[in-house]
Amino acid sequence: MTEQGVGASLLRKEDDRFLRGRGQYVADIRLPGMKDVAFVRSPLAHARIAGIRIPDANRDRIYVAADLEGVKPIVAVSGLAGFKVSEQPVLAFEKVRQVGELLAVCVGASRAEAEDLAASVELDLDELPALHDMIAARKPGAALVHEHWGDNVFLETFVDVNMEAAYDAPIKVTREISTARQSMAPMEGRGTVAVWDKRMEQLVLHTGSQMPHIVRTGLAECLGLGQEQVRIVSPDVGGGFGYKGILLPEDICLAFLAMKLDHPVRWIEDRREHLTAGANCREHHYIITGYADRDGKLRGIECEATVDSGAYSSYPFSACLEAAQVASILPGPYDFPSYRCRTWSVATNKCPILPYRGVARTGVCYALELVLDAIAREAGIEPHEVRLKNLVQPEQMPFDNITRKHFDSGDYPEALQRAMAAIDLEGIRARQRQGEPDGRLIGIGHSIYCEQGAHGTSVYAGWGIPMVPGHEQATARMTPDGGLEIRVGVHSHGQSMETTLPQVAHEILGIDTAKIKLVHGDTEYTPYSTGSWGSRCAVMAGGAVATAAREVAGLAKGIGAHLLQADVADVKLVDGHVVGPSGSVSLETVAFTWYRRPQDLPASVDPRGLESTIGYKPVRDSGTFSYAAHAVVVAVDPEMGDIEILDYVIVEDGGKLINPMVVDGQIYGGLAQGIGTALYEEMNFDASGQPLASTFADYLLPGPTEVPAPRLDHMETLAPYTEFGVKGIGEGGAIAPPAAIGNAVNDALKGFGAELLRSPMTPRRVLEAIQSAKQSKEVLEMTQGEMA
Amino acid sequence: MKPVNFDYARPADVGAALALLADDTLAVKIMAGGQSLGPMLNMRLVQPDLLVDIAGIEELKQVTDRPDEIVFGACITHADIEDRRVPDVTRGALPSVANGIAYRAVRNRGTVGGSLTHADPSADWISILSAVGARVTLRGPAGNRTIAVEDYMLGALEADLRPGEMLVSVTVPKLGRSARWGYYKSCRKTGEFAHAIGAFLSDPERGVSRVVIGATESRPIVVTDAQHLIGDGRAERLDRVFDSHAAAEAIAAAGMADPIDRQTHVVALRRAIERAYSA
Numbered sequence A: 001m002t003e004q005g006v007g008a009s010l011l012r013k014e015d016d017r018f019l020r021g022r023g024q025y026v027a028d029i030r031l032p033g034m035k036d037v038a039f040v041r042s043p044l045a046h047a048r049i050a051g052i053r054i055p056d057a058n059r060d061r062i063y064v065a066a067d068l069e070g071v072k073p074i075v076a077v078s079g080l081a082g083f084k085v086s087e088q089p090v091l092a093f094e095k096v097r098q099v100g101e102l103l104a105v106c107v108g109a110s111r112a113e114a115e116d117l118a119a120s121v122e123l124d125l126d127e128l129p130a131l132h133d134m135i136a137a138r139k140p141g142a143a144l145v146h147e148h149w150g151d152n153v154f155l156e157t158f159v160d161v162n163m164e165a166a167y168d169a170p171i172k173v174t175r176e177i178s179t180a181r182q183s184m185a186p187m188e189g190r191g192t193v194a195v196w197d198k199r200m201e202q203l204v205l206h207t208g209s210q211m212p213h214i215v216r217t218g219l220a221e222c223l224g225l226g227q228e229q230v231r232i233v234s235p236d237v238g239g240g241f242g243y244k245g246i247l248l249p250e251d252i253c254l255a256f257l258a259m260k261l262d263h264p265v266r267w268i269e270d271r272r273e274h275l276t277a278g279a280n281c282r283e284h285h286y287i288i289t290g291y292a293d294r295d296g297k298l299r300g301i302e303c304e305a306t307v308d309s310g311a312y313s314s315y316p317f318s319a320c321l322e323a324a325q326v327a328s329i330l331p332g333p334y335d336f337p338s339y340r341c342r343t344w345s346v347a348t349n350k351c352p353i354l355p356y357r358g359v360a361r362t363g364v365c366y367a368l369e370l371v372l373d374a375i376a377r378e379a380g381i382e383p384h385e386v387r388l389k390n391l392v393q394p395e396q397m398p399f400d401n402i403t404r405k406h407f408d409s410g411d412y413p414e415a416l417q418r419a420m421a422a423i424d425l426e427g428i429r430a431r432q433r434q435g436e437p438d439g440r441l442i443g444i445g446h447s448i449y450c451e452q453g454a455h456g457t458s459v460y461a462g463w464g465i466p467m468v469p470g471h472e473q474a475t476a477r478m479t480p481d482g483g484l485e486i487r488v489g490v491h492s493h494g495q496s497m498e499t500t501l502p503q504v505a506h507e508i509l510g511i512d513t514a515k516i517k518l519v520h521g522d523t524e525y526t527p528y529s530t531g532s533w534g535s536r537c538a539v540m541a542g543g544a545v546a547t548a549a550r551e552v553a554g555l556a557k558g559i560g561a562h563l564l565q566a567d568v569a570d571v572k573l574v575d576g577h578v579v580g581p582s583g584s585v586s587l588e589t590v591a592f593t594w595y596r597r598p599q600d601l602p603a604s605v606d607p608r609g610l611e612s613t614i615g616y617k618p619v620r621d622s623g624t625f626s627y628a629a630h631a632v633v634v635a636v637d638p639e640m641g642d643i644e645i646l647d648y649v650i651v652e653d654g655g656k657l658i659n660p661m662v663v664d665g666q667i668y669g670g671l672a673q674g675i676g677t678a679l680y681e682e683m684n685f686d687a688s689g690q691p692l693a694s695t696f697a698d699y700l701l702p703g704p705t706e707v708p709a710p711r712l713d714h715m716e717t718l719a720p721y722t723e724f725g726v727k728g729i730g731e732g733g734a735i736a737p738p739a740a741i742g743n744a745v746n747d748a749l750k751g752f753g754a755e756l757l758r759s760p761m762t763p764r765r766v767l768e769a770i771q772s773a774k775q776s777k778e779v780l781e782m783t784q785g786e787m788a
Numbered sequence B: 001m002k003p004v005n006f007d008y009a010r011p012a013d014v015g016a017a018l019a020l021l022a023d024d025t026l027a028v029k030i031m032a033g034g035q036s037l038g039p040m041l042n043m044r045l046v047q048p049d050l051l052v053d054i055a056g057i058e059e060l061k062q063v064t065d066r067p068d069e070i071v072f073g074a075c076i077t078h079a080d081i082e083d084r085r086v087p088d089v090t091r092g093a094l095p096s097v098a099n100g101i102a103y104r105a106v107r108n109r110g111t112v113g114g115s116l117t118h119a120d121p122s123a124d125w126i127s128i129l130s131a132v133g134a135r136v137t138l139r140g141p142a143g144n145r146t147i148a149v150e151d152y153m154l155g156a157l158e159a160d161l162r163p164g165e166m167l168v169s170v171t172v173p174k175l176g177r178s179a180r181w182g183y184y185k186s187c188r189k190t191g192e193f194a195h196a197i198g199a200f201l202s203d204p205e206r207g208v209s210r211v212v213i214g215a216t217e218s219r220p221i222v223v224t225d226a227q228h229l230i231g232d233g234r235a236e237r238l239d240r241v242f243d244s245h246a247a248a249e250a251i252a253a254a255g256m257a258d259p260i261d262r263q264t265h266v267v268a269l270r271r272a273i274e275r276a277y278s279a
Ligand SMILES: Cc1cc2nc3c(=O)[nH]c(=O)nc-3n(C[C@H](O)[C@H](O)[C@H](O)COP(=O)(O)OP(=O)(O)OC[C@H]3O[C@@H](n4cnc5c(N)ncnc54)[C@H](O)[C@@H]3O)c2cc1C
Pocket: B029, B030, B031, B032, B033, B034, B035, B036, B037, B038, B054, B074, B075, B100, B101, B102, B103, B106, B109, B110, B111, B112, B113, B114, B115, B116, B117, B118, B122, B123, B124, B125, B161, B165, B166, B167, B168, B191, B192, B193, B194
């Protein structure tokens, strides 16, 4: 048997079906009698609904808000003080607040026929002024998304720690920095197949979901059903990134139809719906000031951060998680004495935003790391020197930072130094002095961040949102032939858990991973869980599986000891065998005996058998802190504005890696998305709130030719509080690239005195930055000339 | 989204296709490679009663080699040109441009005729074929007519296609032995539509000197006598004689208002000239 336990780069078990095209996604489900659904969506961002006219001939196949008897709106409240509640109607009535909002649902024999029905509906909408700019939406006198609020602010937060003490710092740099609104763009969009199971008296909703149990809770509440009446099945999921972590009004419509009609219904989201209607992510705006001493030592950070939360608070994360989180994570991996941050979660006439891979961290890292480089330029020192002066030091661990984040372990300076050595700072500086034969400008940049993962009850209780993670449970159960079944409530949407969780069980029980089956993605078969989000599965589900496997190991030893005629205290479990002082017995025999030859067991045998469901929480649940340093070399074409990535280095520390190959895969994928944020992805709106990208021709994603092969290096500083010392790393790859690339671009442009402070860093923005730097230089020279 | 319900015909020859097009009681749409039309059907931007699939018509895939030009059918694909199944008479210009269109799956189906008729200003064929001085032949109720390729495009997404007409072939002149050409496409991603295109042909033997500035808001800017921009073609280094100020003026005169666009288009042309290819 090859090495299969924790730390082995085992090939992915799920790839056998994925690579053969045998994955089973929602769109692959065919139920007898199933009909297709299409929606009538609002063409306007903000309007009063004066009328919806349905031709009589189609009336029995089209449903509007008034038809949805007993269906409640989606409400996702945060317990943070001052949070204003939005009600997201399942089908809009009175008013629409975003383009793409649902107005009616049509049922046809095919999707095309359902779209014909949708086209037959006439809308009478009185357009209202739309809010497309979150900063304008915050101002008094702006149009109101939710009239009864009196303003457009979901939540405002404020923290201050001794800010004024930094004001006499000799270096003070202020920047206005922003990240574009993005679409999550998983390869597979949303989709739902709903059916009422008459025998089970149960609504069965098949939907690609990161959190089937949370969807069940939310759905049951909106429909007024008992939770036992709802079953969520999440089959293979083609990428989630947060988008498959929210409850959509579409899901509730489908559930309603399945209960009302005598046949299954399905809705498969198309790309236009995905880009323009469902949800977006990432839109942040910062006015941020860094205070520092001449040697680059940080004295403090002051920031005003605004997040465009869109029209509604999405379930379960709420509209405020993003902005409010900015305040607590902005200090990043640095230790400094003064801090002030005010945040606003602002409602606009756009679709809701949701936490996307990296959540608020990508924007925060971009804002803070760009400012650190600006400080370095001001101080005339290398940017990494500024960071080395301010990073949390290994001897400070565990460390509580200025916002009381508890850093568990790590050596951040070491990661940065390794990255700088690998990228060859000296060599690049020499190359810059020489200049490029093709006239392009070389720039080097880096960034470093920390990724809090698997944060638990103590963190989420404070947010007071509809979902607070507690103990994570798993079931481990031996089968009569000596195999193992594991059941968990989290779900894979690319995390490779069908491979990694069996590796964890193997580590403890020694059962061949080929004989360990993961059951997940079905509320009927798995323990309750808040699901897959926040880089939590390896730590939480991994810990739960380890705990359950250990329980089963204890039970197996009990049976084995009896078969060996030994005392249980004298037996051990080694390589899938219970070994006693004078012999051993395989787990196959143990299982066979329990299930099929109970007559060989004494009356005193432990009746729990070979099965355990048990919960797990790390010793401390404030979260694991993984981190990475990214370093990048870019070439900027100052005439065309094009940016090419020439080299990319990542030094990452995720504690103990259950499967290093899988971790590399997570980093590659995250990097691709980070490059998307940095250089390509942007969901623009016009002044009337119309989304301007409705296909991938307008919404650019990086492709294989735009994503370089990064050079990876791993450190393994164990987490002190978790099983095996594992840390969550699922999101990190997507956090650092915009900051690292942004710093590299600004390094390349420093000769012009130009700075780019907005992602994505498109060719046009590069050229505009150069142009405006040239203009201000000219103005400066002119005024100096006049003065002379 | 899904297309509206439509009928589908796959005629065997141009005559049969023209007969189907002649029915003016129906909204009839030609489909060649479907690479632009497919998405437009799905988004219901086009809602035809009848789709006439011309990809099976032999005549539209034929190539005729004449002494001083080559004529190929409208359904020749980007890949046919890239792989030189259509003999190259342009000293590598057309195969090289074909290779930079989208990715292989699109090139296997997308046709030159479809691209020209779709008339996307950012597309490649309209610019390079204008640079080499190609002509298109249209056939309709009134018979054949042949016009310069740059005149076929009337504006963004608008071709000079009269009722009942279709594009049948493209004629490309054979370049002289000392001809030089250049093509520079500025785009965000590999194979993406262009944001700026510069192209030129300098063929002193035939007395031809042409410059194209493409990927504009509308039709490409085509300078059919470009001696004032790139000289008579006898200079060894064309980039040394290139007059970028004159090029910027030509672009401004054509109405390009945005200064950054003007800059990138001049640079695209200059780079096309710096990277001149000759046989
Ligand atoms: C992902 C992607 C990337 C692309 N990137 C590029 C790129 O970088 N550069 C580029 O130039 N193009 C690009 N394209 C467009 C591609 O080149 C298309 O193939 C081309 O625009 C249309 O050709 P078609 O044969 O598919 O035409 P179709 O889609 O079949 O038809 C297009 C239009 O032309 C009409 N038509 C077609 N043939 C005739 C005819 N013989 N007579 C009259 N009317 C006709 C149709 O009615 C329709 O209106 C891209 C396409 C895709 C999908």
